[in-house]
Amino acid sequence: MNTRDVLMALLFAVLPTLATAAAPPPPLPQRLSETGLYEADSVTRVRADVLAYMPQYGLWSDGAHKRRWIWLPPGSVIDASRPDAWQFPAGTRLWKEFALGVRIETRYIERLPDGTWRYASYRWNADGSDATLVPEGGAAVAVAAAPGGRYAIPSRSDCTVCHEGTAVPVLGFSALQLSPDRDPLALHVGAARGEHTDLRSLAAQRRIVNLSPQLLAKPPRVAARSAVERAALGYLHANCGHCHNATGALDGLELTLAQRAIDSDDSAAATLRSLLGHASRFVPHGGGAAQRVAADGGTAPGTLLLRLKSTDAATRMPPLGVRQVDAAGVALIELWLTQARQSLIHQP
Numbered sequence: 001m002n003t004r005d006v007l008m009a010l011l012f013a014v015l016p017t018l019a020t021a022a023a024p025p026p027p028l029p030q031r032l033s034e035t036g037l038y039e040a041d042s043v044t045r046v047r048a049d050v051l052a053y054m055p056q057y058g059l060w061s062d063g064a065h066k067r068r069w070i071w072l073p074p075g076s077v078i079d080a081s082r083p084d085a086w087q088f089p090a091g092t093r094l095w096k097e098f099a100l101g102v103r104i105e106t107r108y109i110e111r112l113p114d115g116t117w118r119y120a121s122y123r124w125n126a127d128g129s130d131a132t133l134v135p136e137g138g139a140a141v142a143v144a145a146a147p148g149g150r151y152a153i154p155s156r157s158d159c160t161v162c163h164e165g166t167a168v169p170v171l172g173f174s175a176l177q178l179s180p181d182r183d184p185l186a187l188h189v190g191a192a193r194g195e196h197t198d199l200r201s202l203a204a205q206r207r208i209v210n211l212s213p214q215l216l217a218k219p220p221r222v223a224a225r226s227a228v229e230r231a232a233l234g235y236l237h238a239n240c241g242h243c244h245n246a247t248g249a250l251d252g253l254e255l256t257l258a259q260r261a262i263d264s265d266d267s268a269a270a271t272l273r274s275l276l277g278h279a280s281r282f283v284p285h286g287g288g289a290a291q292r293v294a295a296d297g298g299t300a301p302g303t304l305l306l307r308l309k310s311t312d313a314a315t316r317m318p319p320l321g322v323r324q325v326d327a328a329g330v331a332l333i334e335l336w337l338t339q340a341r342q343s344l345i346h347q348p
Helices: 003-022 157-164 199-204 213-216 227-240 264-275 303-309 327-345
Strands: 049-052 066-072 093-100 102-111 116-122 131-133 139-140 148-151
Touching: 049 116, 102 131, 102 148, 102 157, 116 157, 131 227, 199 327, 227 264, 227 327
Parallel strands: none
Antiparallel strands: 049 066, 066 093, 093 102, 102 116, 116 131, 139 148
């Protein structure tokens, strides 16, 4: 075979791959019932090959009740070589249902063949017969139980702000969040049930590879000196850590609120160091420089609590998906800081 024939053979070999890579993904289904979550002709019976899960630390969403599911393509596995940044196979799909008395929306995430992720939200019909695709810009829905009677379904750009601020866009499905060693003081999550997938069941079903044996022998937990501190650090991890971490776009702020499954002592210590003794770049209205946590327990509450307590859209944290102050979350953080202040002061 001459050089020309070799080149032509190589070209024909790679053309199908190039065509597949260049082909745009199919459009998003117009109805939730078409995404693969439910059995045919049902919007209540979840397919047998779809796994339900419950993270141990919940995200506050103005009191909405949530259910979550994940589907992995047949024969595919999650690669856990990086314990805190799992790699999900192409075709992975996840759903999260939000309800306030009635189902309001179900959010959907899918990993495409080229490795990118796409996001969508589906709004439930008034009669609960199905949910329809929400436009890219999101939607405002009248819901009596929502703050002010209005519920905001996020835009797709809003989804990327939260989900792509960390190493992996999948939030809540990780070694720490699926640990069988669950935190009994964790807020805004129900009790894990037998049908909920956890770290051990994933391994038993061989849906995950390269998982450190250490994480099965001793399931991960947030490193803490007290039960209250464990719950508080877990709360900050779930509600703030997807943006405030050491690897994302905001790492320059030196505010580390994400916890790791491996080296959990180091990640907890990093959180404490990043909170204490740091001037906040956020300047409170009418005030000058402030600390993230008031080290002396004096007159200034610190910007961490200030922003968690705020109802002002320009001040509150988290900035998206929240309109109502999480009173239980604020109380937990206040209790933790009150109990731990002296030990925080003496952190190296």
